[in-house]
Amino acid sequence: MLKDSFLKYLQFEKNYSDKTIVSYGIDLEKFEEYFKSVDESLDFTVVDADLIRGWxxxxMEEGYTATSVNRKLSSLRSFYHYLLRQGVVSVDPLLKVTGPKKKKPLPVFIKDADMTRLLDETAFDAGFEGLRDRLILEVFYETGIRRSELIGLTDADVDLSAKQIKVTGKRNKQRLIPFGDELKEDIEAYLSARKDLLPEGGEAFFVRRNGKAMYPYLVYLLVKRYLSRVVSLKKKSPHVLRHTFATSMLNNHAELSAVKELLGHESLTTTEVYTHTTFEELKKVYEQAHPRA
Incomplete structure (x- = not known):
């Protein structure tokens, strides 16, 4: 049988694991069950693209995920490539078959009310580190910059008089991000505490007590520790605060193109994922508020 010879080929010539060979066998059996249910006289050599699309x-109707369906299609593609090489079939029936697209997960973000609780009601450590930690969270939330961009900030990048931050993003592309009076005051408080601790400054804008620049894992741990105080999300990273910035801006009627520029995205398509997030929030509000929802 064609199926058995293919599985032996996988075992002896391709050296596939027993588990993988069993999976291929199950996928082929399931496909055979399907086309036999359509027409008992059919076999692997005469099926066409329409039949595979029907499968x-x-x-999908049985509840298989896009990932599972695409894996089964991968098994079928390997099988028909084998049949083509053996001269059993002359046309690959999967040539014009595309699998279902995987759903992209929506960005995880924190509600504005939770960020307000974090920044206004959470007790931070006294002194330099407390001021620094709170400011880091505030800068992430109010500017949407990436972790690497925050770590790379220098004193020259932060213009207090113009109330703007110069950020160097991917491929050394620079952008200017404005900020408000409250953030300006908090930056001034941090710089004052830093000057008391390190009169000659440090390696970067955000530093440790020894004057050395922050490093990625330290920033991650800092963000995770403080976010754990206000949310129970699985993901509690600096990037979640970037998502939060974008979602908050769009929820408060910012233009998509403006958010794109602030985030430093190359394409508007990248920024559009946040419109799906805001729509999901809108759906929740509708379902909770409308009596016929």
Whole structure:
């Protein structure tokens, strides 16, 4: 049988693991069950693209995820490549078959009310480190910069008189991000505490007590520790605060193109993922508020 010879080929010539070979066998059996249910006289050599599309649809209706369906299609593609090499078939029926697209997960973000609780009601350590930690969270939330961009900030990048930060992003592309009076005051308080601790300054804008620049894992731990106080999300990273910035801006009627520039995205398509997040929030509000929802 064609199926058995293919599985032996995987075992002896391709050296696939027993587990993988069993999976391929199950996928082929499931496909055979499907086309036999359509027409008992059919076999692997005469199926066409429409029949395979019908199988894909039936799998989706059974509740298989896009990932599972695409894996089964991968098994089928390998099988028909084998049949082509053996001269058993002359046309690959999967040539014009595309698998279902995987759903991109929506960005995780924190609600504005939780960020207000974090910044206004949470007790931070006294002194330099407390001021620094709170400012780091505030800068992430109010500017949407990346962790690497925050670590790379220098004193020259922060213009207090113009109330703007010069950020060097991917591929050394620079952008200017404005900030408000409250953030300006908090920056001044941090710089004052830093000057008392390190009169000659440090390696970067945000530093440790020894004057050395912050490093990525330290910033991650800092953010995770403080976010744990106000949310129970699984993901509690600096990037979540970047998502939070973007979502908050769009929820408060910012133009998508403006948010794109502030985030330093190359393409508007990248920024559009946040519109899906805001729509999900809108759906929740509707379902909670409308009596017929």
């Amino acid at each position: 894909v649809l039936s799998l």
